[in-house]
Amino acid sequence: MQFSLFDCRAGVTRPGPRDTEPRVSLFASSKLSAGAGPLCIVRALAVVGLLVAAPMGVVAQTVGDAPINLAYATQSTPIYGDVALKQQIGVMTPGSPISISKDQGSDGQPFSMDGWFQQGNRNVLFLGEGKRIVMASLSGSPAAFQELGETKDEYDTVWVHARIRGFIPPKALTRDQATVWQRAAKLYQSRCSACHAVHKPTEFTANQWPGILKIMAKNAALQPDEVVLITEYLQTHAKP
Template identity: 25%
Template sequence: MKNLLRSLRDLFLKPSVRIGLGVLVTGGFIAGVLAWQGFNTAMEATNKEEFCLSCHTMHDNLLPELQKTVHWNNRTGVRARCPDCHVPHDFTDKVARKMQASREVLGQLLGTIDTREKFKEHRIVLAQREWKRFSANGSKECRACHDYKDMDFDKMRPASQVAMRKAAERNQSCVDCHKGVAHQLPEMKGARNPAFDTLVSSAAGQSVDAGKDYFLVVPQELYADEGMTKRIGAIEVATQVKVLETKGDAQRVELALWRKNKGYGRVWYSHFGLNITSAVLDKEVALDASFVKVLDTKEDPMTGLEWQQVTATAWMRKGSVLDSVEPVWSIARASYSSSCSVCHRQPEEAHFDANTWPGLFGGMVSFTSMDDDTARVVLKYLQTHSSDFSTSHGAGSPDSALQTARP
């Protein structure tokens, strides 16, 4: 064994006495060429669409989606293949992307995304990785075919001209506006805005005094009992409550809101006459006169509907309130500005009234990557900063929980 080890050491560390230096150099050169050729051949083979579709996850999930788009079949016959979009054209970036793609291959081998259900569950993660890459490189792969300098803006539809000219001026990444052009958008409900983690952390350290008003930083379930075993409804983010007492992990709070006096009256709103949802109760609880106290009744002159000012107490988990709503609005304001301005200039908050915003926002949010929690808080932010609360319209502060009249 010692002789074998000594021979191996001499082979690698001592100059050869039998093989000439020229032969060694030539052999090394040939070996390097063969290694490079093998590497290049492997790179080319894995860059072909046939290789991509040989994985049944890609073939069964993504190919059918692509085949329904203009990138697969169009009047000019120019088709985008998988590597055209998902493999960088520059060598260094290509190698880096190949290394990153090993995670998807590993996921397939380990069974993480080997079924339709698993693929849909993890799709948001896969999509966000690609969106991040496209945003970082300015959608370089897209612009190999769709470059701003080659576009004839005058031949576009008027609405498209405005958006595309502004995008060209900013040299904007294509993926900012054109997510879902070749594949279906993932379900966003699995996503989470990390900014909310900061709010939750702040709420956990918030000192709470009985009898004072606070604002929810995240939606919460409502319960009838201190042990939180009987659910009676849910309360929305940014809703103002009065904390009455804290026992263990539970807090008893008082809700003072408005509801329409029709149907079951399950949906409670923050302001009279404005559809700004703050809480939703179970039907039996909403109809229980011993639980719900009606303080006042008014008719909305705009709709003729009768509204009731109501109050009730319920239990919820502690550690979810702050003494100011402004941190919540800061996240909503930033999300609205960043997500709703990539395709066009977003409307001012006070451009529409509170009852108009839900329909408009609902039509726009599907074109963004907002998760459900962020979308809900942004909508509430827009409603509470709408023209109904604009100082030019003579309204009061949107933080007032009990507005007695429509502005």
């Protein structure tokens, strides 16, 4: 059962479009309803305290008892299933957002990553349902896997919302995603303008860019890691 921050009337609301189970809510408009039970009230007070303690617009999250923060891969980075970074299970793409805890292992940084798998294929984790912006390619089982729900896109393809956990080298991370995209934009401008005027990222959709860049990459003599970096940049900033 999932807990929602809003609409706590009798205690249980209808599932949302991406939910697979009822949600227990905490608020109804600006106040709790008369039918809210003691557990609901306790949860509401806890969330209010959390909101007050957190910066404006930011709600702290936790993994267990440890607070987590957003970080981003600076380049194509190996993902491991163990803290010693011995068992590689996949590769994370540049700019991919992950949640990390302050508790770092002896070698690897624990992380969690939320994304979408196409139903029946757990080898590629995408940033959003229906948009094939790759966050991670998996060749092995993550340290933990959790299904969060599912939905269908306009073509009736089923997408599974999931969370994976694993370990990553700490030096491969940055807290500033903009630096990753600045590096990608500079590379794109310098290497892809020799033959023609550079296309703006918004000229094509996220799903169109990989095929287009595949042709351009050969002419620009881009290395595989450079292709991945530029592709992620163009898809992330593509036409909606």
